[in-house]
Amino acid sequence: MQSIISISQLSKTYESGFKALSDINLDIRRGEIFALLGPNGAGKTTLISIICGIVTPSSGTVIADGHDIQTDYRAARSKIGLVPQELTTEVFETVQATVTYSRGLFGKPRDDAKVEAVMKDLSLFDKKDDKIVTLSGGMKRRVMIAKALVHEPEILFLDEPTAGVDVELRRGMWEVVRGLREAGVTVILTTHYIGEAEEMADRVGVISKGEIILVEDTSELMRKLGKKQLTLILQEPLDAIPDSLVAYGLDRSEDGTELVYTYDTQAERTGITRLLADLSAAEIRFRDLQTEQSSLEDIFVSLVSDKR
Ligand SMILES: Nc1ncnc2c1ncn2[C@@H]1O[C@H](COP(=O)(O)OP(=O)(O)OP(=O)(O)O)[C@@H](O)[C@H]1O
Numbered sequence: 001m002q003s004i005i006s007i008s009q010l011s012k013t014y015e016s017g018f019k020a021l022s023d024i025n026l027d028i029r030r031g032e033i034f035a036l037l038g039p040n041g042a043g044k045t046t047l048i049s050i051i052c053g054i055v056t057p058s059s060g061t062v063i064a065d066g067h068d069i070q071t072d073y074r075a076a077r078s079k080i081g082l083v084p085q086e087l088t089t090e091v092f093e094t095v096q097a098t099v100t101y102s103r104g105l106f107g108k109p110r111d112d113a114k115v116e117a118v119m120k121d122l123s124l125f126d127k128k129d130d131k132i133v134t135l136s137g138g139m140k141r142r143v144m145i146a147k148a149l150v151h152e153p154e155i156l157f158l159d160e161p162t163a164g165v166d167v168e169l170r171r172g173m174w175e176v177v178r179g180l181r182e183a184g185v186t187v188i189l190t191t192h193y194i195g196e197a198e199e200m201a202d203r204v205g206v207i208s209k210g211e212i213i214l215v216e217d218t219s220e221l222m223r224k225l226g227k228k229q230l231t232l233i234l235q236e237p238l239d240a241i242p243d244s245l246v247a248y249g250l251d252r253s254e255d256g257t258e259l260v261y262t263y264d265t266q267a268e269r270t271g272i273t274r275l276l277a278d279l280s281a282a283e284i285r286f287r288d289l290q291t292e293q294s295s296l297e298d299i300f301v302s303l304v305s306d307k308r
């Protein structure tokens, strides 16, 4: 698939000397929802800010819809809508005035029908004459999205769109994002919530300490999520795994008292019945067993902690 954003060898060292991004290479596909997942301070906002021209990179390039964000800034920026992590807007203005003004900022001609359509899409039309200060947090965030969309960008960045938003509004936000994708907008969102990435994104990129450590189709991550582990606590420690059990790919704990079998819950056969029969044949007895689901959360935590 054609990429709409192409990031190569991008690094950022802040003036303080802190290296926030190192050698980022990432392509965003046209029309996808991409979730950038990472802990606090990983570099998500820095990366987005560079693409949006708010922060200058130390090295590397970013091409957005065919335009270099440094040498061809205005053209690149006109393709991009940004909903920043921190909500900043003119609180005493009305919704309609704020959204209308944002369109003008990008040099687009006034278009009341477009402003109306964007407000309607975000269920803000009823509130169009309300002052922003009177809106709830979730509604304010919708105003920010309206502001980011009113100049008709191809690419929308949502930096933590659902932080501090309740479950219902979060679902509402997801609906909005899905609607945008249907309209052909490429959406890149950042999140701390693995569940949100899972629910929303076509692909997930995990960022940790300024490095992209994994980019994968969400469905592939879900497949990994389908893995379960069966731990057998043995009556007698085992020095080595007998040949008759090698095919199961068991992990033996250091002290030999536990065997761990990893299997796919979505497979037709888990292999557990045969494993237990073969254990019995090898005269290995266990006194207890437990199963554990390896969740995306575990995968994420282990990926991120490996980098520490
Ligand atoms: N202007 C700056 N000067 C120096 N360091 C900065 C600056 N802005 C950010 N940083 C540092 O760069 C790192 C990455 O920050 P960034 O805001 O990109 O993280 P983030 O992934 O968006 O985190 P969060 O999930 O908390 O929003 C952090 O350690 C932060 O302290």
Ligand SMILES: [Mg+2]
Binding pocket: 044, 045, 046, 085, 159
């Ligand atoms: Mg951030």
